[in-house]
Amino acid sequence: MPNPTLKILGDTPKAVSRRRFIKGVIAGGAAVSSASYLFRNSVVHGVSGTGDRLITLNVNGQLRRVDVMKQETLAWTLRYKLGLTGTKLGCDRAECGACTVLLDDVPHYSCSVLTHTVRNEKVLSIEGLANEDGTLHPIQQGIIDEQGFQCAFCMSGFVMATEGFLKTIPDPTRSELAHGISGNLCRCQDYDKILTALMRGAENMRTANHV
């Protein structure tokens, strides 16, 4: 679709950038491996100075103590250290958006954020959206209402991107929301139904906020 005239989005002060990622790497004192599969107590790198450090993360409203390596990505920490497998890895290279989470309300690709750089930020993943009593978040409910998504491997990324976008523009047009989630790929290509479901979610949110 051609570009719509977008409402002013305001500042996105914590927008993700390559520069930020690289700065994080430098601060961590480690080079990014061409393969960022860096796990557990690495036998190889455990002895060469990239060992774990115990840090505290604020994830889904809980303080979680976790050992992380300097070069460890947030997606890895969430999935393999904290058991939050709702965040998916579709490419591990900031191309598909399946790993999108919110950092202080701003969507980020968690495959491209180093865990130790987010110690002072609130991390929100798909598991933190629903109420403790099980009531779904209005966006999740919108997906239920419209049978949005097919295989749903991309779903948590889309939902988190939408949650972040709606914080800036709570009443978007279809075209605006489409732009807001255009950093997320769905290979089932179910975009029309996804957009309908997420628009329904936005509507649910506005209704919920008015009550």
Place this chain on the structure above:
Amino acid sequence: MSDPINNREYGPQYKLIGKNYVTADLHAKVTGKAKYAEDFRAEGMLFCKLLLSPLPHATVKRIDAAEALAMPGVRAILTADDLPAPADTVTDNGTVIKASKWGERGLTMEPVYQGEPILAVAAVDELTAAEAIERIRIDFERLPFVVDPLDTLRPGGPNPRTDGNVWVSRAGRAPAVAELKWTDVDFTEAGYGRLPMGKTPDEWSYGDLDSGFRNASLVVDETFVTPDVSHQTLEPRSAMAYWQNGKVYLHTGTQSTAQTLPAIARWLNIDADKIVFISEYTGGGFGSKITGGVSMIIPALLSKKANAPVMMRISREEETFIGRARPGFQGRMKVGFSKEGRIVALDMFVVSDNGPYDAQGDASTSGHMVSLLYQPQSMRWRGVTVLTNTPPRSAQSSPGGLQGITIIEPIIAKAARTLGIDQVAIRYINCPEGKAPYGPPVEGKLQHATSAFLKDALQRGAEQFRWRERVARNPKRIGSKVRGVGVSLSCYVGGTTGFDGLLVITPDGRVRFQSGIGNLGTESVIDVHRVGAEILGIPWERCEVVWGDTSKHFPFTCVSGGSQTTHAMTRAAHAVAMDARRKLQEIAANGLGGKPEDYTVANERIFRKGQASGMTFAQAAQRAIELGGKYDGHEAPTDVNKVTKASVAALAGQGLVAAARDNYPRDGMTHSYVASFAEIEVDVETGKYYVVDFLAYADVGTVIHPRALGGQVLGRSILGIGHAIGQKWVFDSHYGEMVSKRFHHNKPPTILDVPVNMQWAALDIPDPETPVGARGIGEPPVGRACASVLNALSDALGDKIFQRAPVNADTILISLEAGRPVQHPLMAHI
């Protein structure tokens, strides 16, 4: 709410069929609780990494893994020598199909494409495994390679495999690899920009082609190249496996839960009862995971060797190599039209780029689809399936259909312009109708479809899209923006027959459907069972669907590929529900007197017509257990598959167990059809274009689940649109190295590449040859979506812009400037 057409009502005569509902898997998906293969963990789980071939074709002379194996934390290595010999296939009627010596095995000592896995290492973590891979030294001997099918067909051209370059079919046996070379004359005769047409292993024809062309008012002869497009499932084919008490437990994505079990048994060469396969959620398939991927045996075998669970995470780049793709075609078609636009003669010639492994059916299917879709009065099809040293192909949504339709549609569009016929009108007069005939001929006779109502879909779609109004719009150009409209048709096989249904009515009065269908997002895994609930008259809330784990006992189920499932499994669901109904009636008559046919099944009860006496489902289920025998699964019907019999035996005693084979008759082969309309806007100063409006009108028989159907119709449409607007493979032909390895090199359409409101609708006319009337939908939308965009482009810019897909901005700019198509007309992977 998007356009109301997307929300129209279907199936007014039904309670469940044709109605939207919330599928049972959706809550787990939206909360992130749904577990895909990589989300499973097991105690002591190791990770493995693959060593991929850097060369497109070579022999492994020596592997030196000593240093890697000496590393702390490295637990096991797996090479091709550790793979079991692949087992022969024994079909249900006892026929033995020998395992192919050219088949893909997961690891190899003769890599036949760059990126083919050679070995795998398991270690305590992935970094250690990756480091170990780096420390392995391999001596290769380079072998000749080829990435463009035409290069291997040239006289003296290199062969992609040591024993040949093409697949040839053999009567009654699996196809074989053979060598085929065309002559210098074949190549020079064709001339620049035209596909040479040398000898082909396969050919069929019907009608009098020569007289057709002689009497034609217009003959168009065009060459067209279609792209290789990776499936790019968002979930790569990661897999996790462990062994327990002599059984292997395997987690990976598949399109077909029940049918993946025998595939694993064959690859591992072990009995199926030694395998538990778990696949509750699959992150996309599109034909690349019909029975999962052979690579899943790597963690299974490593796990056995290391005596620990093994997780194999497949990276996006690895997925590009081993994750499958659609074969690209170099095709040529000569089409003769009468002055009214009727196709009187059609001569089709295709070269399919098969990659190095199993023979794909795309080439032959392309002829079948073109024949059915445009009903040519005479037709010849010739095709050759060529091996190349490029990643392996597999079926992709509309295999062969997309390619055939993409080759012929621009020709039809051009003919309509030349003959001065409206684009909808020329398709209408060539459109299949009713029991439409199609080639190839079998024993001298054309085959025929079960039904076709595509003319209705085309007509209603044209109205809905306001086709005439858009065509008449004037001017087409405003400033640098030019508008164009395109229409296209497509069809594909829409279903098979002969599978089994299995359900249990439990003593708490609920109905449990045993579903062996894969859960890849289309929702057919659950949707088809709505038919059973409809027949039994039980509210959906009282039903449960069990899926995704072979230890839960499934019936013989079709593979979810080739748009079979909705047709095949609604038939099976119908059969088993009728079996359950019969048993309920018998149980009631047995307990309450009278004849079974005196009893009606409705509202969770079985009651005597016109009387109050009867029993509940719960009572009947309890009674079934007391009666035993055929009522509670202690006896299975004789005609169901042995897989179903085993499941019936496993479920025996749980309640009323119903099992039945789909024995319903069918005259003709089931196909589904879609008509598609697109409007595009091209900026002739930048070459950038957008699809601004899109409508798909589907002829898919009875609609089962409208939202799921809409997801398929539009989702598969966008897959097709990707072929038109940008997706392709690019190779460095000098080194045989793939350049387009990541999403950003070969990007699937994003939400910004499609109109903000896409429209779809279905005719909802039942197919007369199946009891429920429903047909499949996965494949049919793909080809015409691609073609309608291409046709809209040529409507906007004329016929001198492109003769291959995809059409990118630079193609448009340079061709507009030159006044002719500038891209190389034939070269593959550019």
